[in-house]
Amino acid sequence: MSQAAANIVQLKPRTLQAFETYLREAEAGMQPTLIGDRPFLWSDLDSNRSQQVRKGEIVAEFWSGQKPLEVPNGLIHDWVGAVFIPHATAEGVLSLVQDYDNHKNIYQPEVMDSKLLAHDGNDFQIYLRLLKKKIITVVLDTDHDVHYQSVDHTRWFCRSCTTRIAEVDDAGTPKEKVLAPDTGYGFLWRLYSCWRFQERDDGVYTECRAISLTRDIPLGLAWIIEPIIRKLPKESLINTLKATREALTAA
Numbered sequence: 001m002s003q004a005a006a007n008i009v010q011l012k013p014r015t016l017q018a019f020e021t022y023l024r025e026a027e028a029g030m031q032p033t034l035i036g037d038r039p040f041l042w043s044d045l046d047s048n049r050s051q052q053v054r055k056g057e058i059v060a061e062f063w064s065g066q067k068p069l070e071v072p073n074g075l076i077h078d079w080v081g082a083v084f085i086p087h088a089t090a091e092g093v094l095s096l097v098q099d100y101d102n103h104k105n106i107y108q109p110e111v112m113d114s115k116l117l118a119h120d121g122n123d124f125q126i127y128l129r130l131l132k133k134k135i136i137t138v139v140l141d142t143d144h145d146v147h148y149q150s151v152d153h154t155r156w157f158c159r160s161c162t163t164r165i166a167e168v169d170d171a172g173t174p175k176e177k178v179l180a181p182d183t184g185y186g187f188l189w190r191l192y193s194c195w196r197f198q199e200r201d202d203g204v205y206t207e208c209r210a211i212s213l214t215r216d217i218p219l220g221l222a223w224i225i226e227p228i229i230r231k232l233p234k235e236s237l238i239n240t241l242k243a244t245r246e247a248l249t250a251a
Contacts, residue, residue, distance in 0.1 A: 007218070008184060009073075009183075009184075009185070009186040009215050011183075011189050012074075014073070015071060015074040015189075015213070016189075016190070018076070019071065019190055022211070026078070026211060030194065034151060034157060040155055040196060041196060041205055042080050042082060042209070043059065043205065053083065054084055056086075058083045058238055058241050058242055059082050059083075060081035060082075060238050061080060061081075062078060062080075063078040063079065063209060063211075064078065068214075068229075073215070074186075074213055074215055075214050075216055075217070075229060076212070076213055077210075077233040078209070078211045079209070079210050079233050079234055079237050080208070080209040081208055081210075081241050082205065082206070083205075083241040083244070084201075084245075085244070086203040086249075087202060088203050088248045090156060090198070090199040090204055092204075092248060093204045093206060093244070094148070094156060094197065096244065096247055096248055096251070097158075098124065100116040101114060101115060101116050102114070104129075106243055106244070107239075107243050109131055110236060111128055111129070111130060111131075112171075113127075113129035117143070122147060122149065122150075123145070123146070123147050124148075125144070125146070126144050127141070127142070127144075129141055129142070129168070129171075130142055130188075132187055134227045134228045134231065135227055138167060138228075139171035140165055140166065140167055140188060141164070141168055141178055142162055142164065142166075142191070143164040144161065144162050144163065145160070145163055146158065146159070146160040147160075154198060154200065155196070155197065156195075156198075157195070157196055157197075158195035159193070160194075160195070161191075161192050162191045165188055166178050166181045167179045167183070167185065187215065187228050187229065188214060189212075189215070191211075193209070193211075194211075195208050196208075208237060208241060210233060210236070212233055
């Protein structure tokens, strides 16, 4: 099946507005965890979940509910995952995840290329070329603003927001063409990630909440589009956490 079967769409203002409203509410809900009014780690909210993570499982679930949130002409995917990295330190984990020039090696094949664009203290601007592949293949050029915040000497918080996502046709060939942002197949319009790192129990608990915006699923094309839209957010989150642990374990 060719990619042409998945019709071209444009991100609509009302779709983006719904996503931005959702993010504001999500960020407001996070504040109590940063000032000690609620547990810092999501995995600590449930004893069974905490035990699973401590034993080495990578746990990933919808933040709320059992499916993406439907908004006008789009879907909001809100996933959270956790992994425990034994014998690691918070300093070591931060050093790895902030080595953005090396992300293309750590997180391949999903990260095809990576580059640090600018760095000032705890603020980073980065570029990632991402590969999304399930039934059809989509390559995305993405720019991100990333900010790290120290909660205390054992806990760190990180926000990463996309500032540009552009689909790439014929990537890696002489015909390569980068499309205008917010046009294309709509498999990823926005991505907002919140990372948490806590050094404890002779290791580091690493969590990521990934909130993404995609197109909706039109009638007649569900069998093509649904596997990408519904399965890839969770798979990408799990693969990212797994690759982070493997890179630190190897080191």
